Amino acid sequence: MKAQGEHAQFDVIVLGAGAAGLFCAAVAAARGRRVLVLEKANKVGKKILMSGGGRCNFTNYHVTAENFLSGNPHFCKAALSRYTQWDFIALVESHGIPYEERKHGQLFCENSAADILAMLLEECRKFDVTIEVRRDVRGVVPLRPGAKESSAATTAVGRYRVEYAQGTAAGAMGKHAACHSLVVATGALSIPTLGGSGMGYEIAAQFSLPLVERRAGLVPFMFSDTMKSLCERLSGVALEVEISCRGQSFTENLLFTHRGVSGPAILQISNYWQPGDAVTVNLLPALNAFQWLLEAKRAQGNILLRTLLQRHLPKALVSELQALWWPREAGRRLADFGDRRLRELAGQLGGWQLKPSATEGYRTAEVTLGGVDTSAISSKTMESSVHAGLYFIGEVLDVTGHLGGYNFQWAWSSAFSAGQVV
Ligand SMILES: Cc1cc2nc3c(=O)[nH]c(=O)nc-3n(C[C@H](O)[C@H](O)[C@H](O)COP(=O)(O)OP(=O)(O)OC[C@H]3O[C@@H](n4cnc5c(N)ncnc54)[C@H](O)[C@@H]3O)c2cc1C
Secondary structure, three states: OOOOOOOEEEEEEEOOOHHHHHHHHHHHHOOOEEEEEEEOOOOOOOOHHHHHHHOOEEOOOOOHHHHHOOOOOOOOHHHHHHOOOOHHHHHHHHOOOOOOEOOEEEEEEEEOOHHHHHHHHHHHHOOOOEEEEEEEEEEEEEOOHHHHHOOHHHHHOOOOEEEEEEEOOOOEEEEEEEEEEEEEOOOOOOEEEEOOOEEEEEEEHHHHOEEEEEEEEEEEOOOOOOOOHHHHHHHOOOOEEEEEEOOEEEEEEEOOOOOOOOOOHHHHHOOOOOOOOOEEOOOOOOOHHHHHHHHHHHOOOOHHHHHHHHOOOOOOOOOHHHHHHHHHHOOOOOOHOOOOHHHHHHHHHHEEEEEOOOOHHHHOOOOEEEEEOHHHHHOOOEEEEOOOOEEEEHEOOEEOOOOOOOHHHHHHHHHHHOOOOO
């Protein structure tokens, strides 16, 4: 038992037992550091368990800085090269976890995301990390501000005191613990029921670190115009498209839902979309639509446009497109369409403009764009450039990956960089 007012002392306290926090704790503890992890939820690693449809897309064979969005696109490079996808794959293999490659180099567990969480917990157990759940971190107090780094007093009490509530909301007890290195790994705002929290931003603001505006990423779109009812009618229909916005393009599946549009194509482009933007959808990404229509006109002039399009597009979608783009020519043979009209229709098929009214927001977003501004953080160690011993890792930082295992790779890489030096 500690005397009243005495701190529980650790070399390192990690806030948040998600992907980044657990991995950083294990890496630091493997170096002989005494590490405490404080987790608000009743269980650790909730997002890991839900990730990749329960199979956790834990990394990707092809990781480059171009797969990440950040105010400073170079920031992620040092960490990604210090701890690569190959390093994490080697760890997964050393634990005998079966995994498989899906398209675009995405790696998933063959059995369950629980394998990745069990691996992280085993690494923590091996090196005696203390993990405490139901610890809601409420604040951080810098100890002896102004004391010299090397002073005996600072060395004795640590640099930071963490204040947290222990137990359930009804019967929470105020507690605190002190450390020399404090690692903020509280993640971001997405999906509050899986631990989404603004605590990391509050700590950053407390220490006057700049923040980049946050918004939901990897998130479905909604509509308020005629698209709303069209999506409802097409709910469940999926097709491969090329989608573009603000100079970025992805060729992936688009899925109509009763709320709007989703699927990998939409999630990817949502990272680039800003309110008011239209997104451009090429419904026939594998074809030169105009050439194809012209050739069909010559070779099969009696066919209806609707019938022809059904060879490449879902029937229900073609009916909706006909009502939008050629309702009065619905019964016309392809041979009776002028070439100019076919060019116009090809333009619509290859460049359907959709104007979302909003995204579904943090309730369903897989990630949060923005966060702690990387200009205030060392790209080699993840330490604040002003506050010694204060580190930020994972999604709380202004680094967001594309869909495809990149967000977990960022969690592992940034966690490793900090874990090596805390
Ligand atoms: C449904 C879903 C599926 C996903 N699938 C994938 C995928 O397959 N591949 C991929 O690469 N990415 C995926 N992601 C994104 C990925 O899960 C995150 O980028 C990653 O988990 C971020 O790791 P983190 O450790 O920074 O944050 P988190 O994993 O969110 O961990 C933060 C932890 O901090 C805790 N915390 C918050 N506030 C406090 C507080 N005040 N006190 C104490 N603890 C606190 C939270 O409870 C949480 O456990 C998915 C996300 C979601 C929501």
